[in-house]
Amino acid sequence: MTDLDQPTPVRADATFDVGALTTWLRQRDPTLEGTPELFQFGKGFSNLTYLARYALPAQRELVIRRAPPGIHIKSAHDMGREFRILRALAPIWPKVPKPVAYCEDEGVIGSEFYAMNRVEGVILRARRADAGPPERDGLGPAAMRRVSEAWCDTLAEIHSLDWRAAGLESLGKPAGYIERQVRGWSDRWRKSRTDDVPEMERLGAWLDAHRPAADPGPAAATLVHNDFKYDNVVFAPDLGRVVAVLDWEMATLGDPLMDLGTALGYWIEAGDPPILYTSVAGPTNLPGNLTRMEIVERWSRATGRDASNVTFYYAFALFKLGIIKQQLYKRWVEKLTGDERFAAMLEGVRAVSTAALLAVEKGRIDRLAG
DSSP states (O other), rough: TTTOOOOOOGGGGOOOOHHHHHHHHHOOOOBSSSOOEEEEEOOOOSSSEEEEOOOOOEEEEEEEOOTTTTOTTTSSSSSHHHHHHHHHTTOOSSSSSSSSEEOOOTTTTTSSSEEEEEHHHHHOOOTTTTTTOOOGTTOOOHHHHHHHHHHHHHHHHHHTTTTTTTGGGGGOOOHHHHHHHHHHHHHHHHOOOOOOOOHHHHHHHHHHHHHOSSOOGGOOOOOOSSSSSSGGGEEEETTEEEEOOOTTTTTTEEEEEHHHHHHHHHHOTTTTTTTGGGGGOTTTTTOOOOOOHHHHHHHHHHHHOTTHHHHHHHHHHHHHHHHHHHHHHHHHHTTTTOGGGGHHHHHHHHHHHHHHHHHHHHHHOOOOOO
16 A cells, blocks of 8 residues: 555664664663664654664564754653653553653753554555555545544544543643634744745734634633644554554644644645645545545534534634744754755745635635635
8 A cells, every 4th residue: 555654764864873762762671672673754744753673572663752853842842741641541542552651861862752652554645646546555435435434533532532531631721722822823923934925924814803702611622632634643454443643742622623623724625726735644635535524514423513613723724734834944944954845845834824815715614626
């Protein structure tokens, strides 16, 4: 299957001392023998993710998550926080990887990191232009219907978890969540701006003026993943169910509609205007997938929540996505990364903000090309 997420050799700008990692891990798990083979999952743009493969005494695979070296934005790359979320969720929900150990000493491999058990399964990435017919890879319409339904149902599950029972009361402050999000991300935009993007300025002003009047308080708050998309989900080999949700670094407590909007912001469907394709995070546009509105309706039935104002949440998701792209582009401009993918991020900022304004103008999240 061409969409499997397979590790590759570690990039030259992302290497570290494997011996130091091995020593640290063995102090916490003496059963780990020898030096592991180290690979990198190279698709992500934020925290760096590696595969440590041990051959003895029996093959065991650990996933290592570390903050990018040289980047000190604690709120964005807090490995300890992400580790604690996994440790809290693992006893009450089977769809998270089992955390193993956390290291706050940056002297070990150059940044803080944590280790977790690898979850076997399928991670769907955006398809390459030369991938061929999706049916050849088992991604025909019937399969994509199962995949998209399982994906949507898992998002609804997250919003139904008892975060109090998990001991996550200190994870966030639900009161005033939407206002803080809009203003906080607007502030991030101002701090990361390198070029004039009038569409982002217009979108930010619209969002500030159209914030929902009723901001759910703590009683209505849920766990919010904040980056829920195909390539952060592990599917069973038969694609019939989700076995794990990854990348909890931005998780918090807040309005689940904001989380739904974020998920929809990554969801490109057939017939969308070309500008939206800068944000493809999986084969969401293949025949059989739920449409964005079908996702909204299915999620609403599962959670019992009203999503009639979904256009605001969708527009905010694209605004946030534009800022994330801008932050990555600024890292390129300031020569903090040699990853060539970051150089094209500015065009992505313009694209998603233009698409968001199109949704605002039409007052809907579907049929944007019409």
